[in-house]
Amino acid sequence: MKICRFDDDRLGLVEGDKIADVTAVLDILPAVKWPYPPGDLLYTHLDAVRAEIGKIAGRAKRVPLRDVALKAPVANPGKIIAAPVNYQKHIDEANADEEINRGTQVHAIDRYGLFIKASSALSGPAGGVTLTFPDRRIDHELELTLVIGKGGQNIPEADALKYVAGYTMGLDMSVRGTEDRSYRKSMDTFAIVGPWLVTADEFGDPSEIGFELKVNGETRQKANTRDLIFDMPKLIALASNAYTLNPGDILMTGTPEGVGPVEPGDVMQCRIDGIGEMDVVVHGP
Ligand code: MN
Numbered sequence: 269m270k271i272c273r274f275d276d277d278r279l280g281l282v283e284g285d286k287i288a289d290v291t292a293v294l295d296i297l298p299a300v301k302w303p304y305p306p307g308d309l310l311y312t313h314l315d316a317v318r319a320e321i322g323k324i325a326g327r328a329k330r331v332p333l334r335d336v337a338l339k340a341p342v343a344n345p346g347k348i349i350a351a352p353v354n355y356q357k358h359i360d361e362a363n364a365d366e367e368i369n370r371g372t373q374v375h376a377i378d379r380y381g382l383f384i385k386a387s388s389a390l391s392g393p394a395g396g397v398t399l400t401f402p403d404r405r406i407d408h409e410l411e412l413t414l415v416i417g418k419g420g421q422n423i424p425e426a427d428a429l430k431y432v433a434g435y436t437m438g439l440d441m442s443v444r445g446t447e448d449r450s451y452r453k454s455m456d457t458f459a460i461v462g463p464w465l466v467t468a469d470e471f472g473d474p475s476e477i478g479f480e481l482k483v484n485g486e487t488r489q490k491a492n493t494r495d496l497i498f499d500m501p502k503l504i505a506l507a508s509n510a511y512t513l514n515p516g517d518i519l520m521t522g523t524p525e526g527v528g529p530v531e532p533g534d535v536m537q538c539r540i541d542g543i544g545e546m547d548v549v550v551h552g553p
Contacts, residue, residue, distance in 0.1 A: 269318060270544075271434075272464035273343060273392070274336040279310075281325050282464050287336060288328040293320040307419060308344045308516025311433050314417055318467070337394035338546070340461040341436055342415055345518045348385040348459050349507050350411075350440055352449060353377050354497050354522025361525045367405055367444050368527075377498050377522070382507055385440070385520075386454035393462040396549040397441050399532060400455040405444040408530055409523030410481040410489050410538050412474065413438030414500060415465055416517040421508050428504035431513065434465040435474060437540050438520040439548060442527075461518060463546040471542050474500050479540040483530060491524030498522075 270282035279294055280287035296316055297309050310317060353359050354377045362374040391397060399406050417433025441458035442449075453459075474493060481489040493499075498506065503521055507513060530536065532552035539545045 269321070269467045269470055270464045271321075271341060271467070272462075273339040273341050277343070280336070280464075281321055281328070282333065283330075285333050286330045287333055288325045288330055290321045290325055290328050292324060293317055296320055306346055306512075307514035308342050308346070311342065311415065311417055311515035314433055314515070338463045339392035339394060340390050341465040342390075342461065342516050342518060345387050345390065345516050346514045347511070348387055348390065348518045348520070349382050350385055350453070350520040351377055351382055351498060351503055351522035352380045355491065355495050355524040356497065357495070357525035358523055358527065361527070370446050382503070382510065383449045383453070385450070385459045389454045389456060389459040391457040391460045393460070393546045393548055395457060395460075396551055397439070397457045397460055397530075398551045399530075399553055401443055402532070402553055405529045407442045407444060407527045408481060408483065408488065408536050409440040409442055409527050410479060410536075410540075411438045411440055411520040411523050412477055412479060412493055412540060413461060413518060413520045414474070416513045416519065417468070417515055419512065419514045421512050423505055423508040423513070425501040425505045428501035429468065429474070431504060432468045432500075433515065434467040435471045435543060436461055436465050437463070437479075437538050437543055437546060438518070439536065439538065440520050440523060459518070459520075460548055463544060466543050477541050479538075481526070481539075482537040483528070483534050485537070488528050489524055489526035491526070493521070495524065496521060
């Protein structure tokens with residue numbers, strides 16, 4: 269099942285080049301009062317939501333995919349977790365590029381752990397990215413991204429994929445410089461997620477997934493998740509040892525080689541096998 273959020277907080281089931289508008293299923297979500305429970309309600313109740321979608325999708329109104337504004341498939345992630353330097357060839361290119369390494373040796377993820385992008389950085393395909401500091405180098409980083417479906421702590425690697433609601437694409441936009449990652453990668457719109465969630469049962473094994481990013485038609489990044497240094501079960505285990513994972517938490521798994529700067533007017537054309545394609549426009553400030 270491919271689930272999307274579109275237009276004015278509408279929920280859709282993606283079927284080829286059409287979307288079935290299944291917004292009515294949101295009525296089954298409980299009305300909550302402050303203080304809100306942790307997690308994104310859609311993901312806390314995803315099993316019930318999916319069952320309801322199955323009941324009403326057949327008679328739902330269809331709209332052409334090209335006519336809607338796609339939003340990130342998670343509205344309120346508690347946190348956006350990201351993996352640094354998780355592909356060897358990206359480590360190599362970082363060590364060869366002083367604008368990235370700033371004169372220090374770049375090691376692999378085992379030396380750094382994970383980092384957090386501000387949840388206020390979340391954007392979707394329709395919103396694109398806005399370059400907050402246009403005088404600085406700002407790079408694209410396309411990453412296979414997962415959304416947590418079941419919360420937990422200290423999740424063993426062997427069970428980790430059972431905690432995944434589904435998979436999507438993430439662009440971990442990054443200002444290059446000396447500041448901490450959580451600052452350089454947390455500007456508004458610097459976490460673009462979309463174009464929809466492919467549920468884990470439909471997506472299957474995430475360990476050998478090809479993906480590609482082009483800018484204005486020119487290939488910049490082309491890689492496969494088989495080359496991850498820490499694979500997805502290990503990332504989930506590592507994250508859950510540090511912080512409680514909640515439904516709707518987003519995990520970006522790391523970027524491969526080929527990172528590079530974007531400018532206003534560029535279009536980042538992203539494709540991940542098993543998910544689809546999304547075009548993301550780069551806006552000036
Ligand atoms: Mn990244």
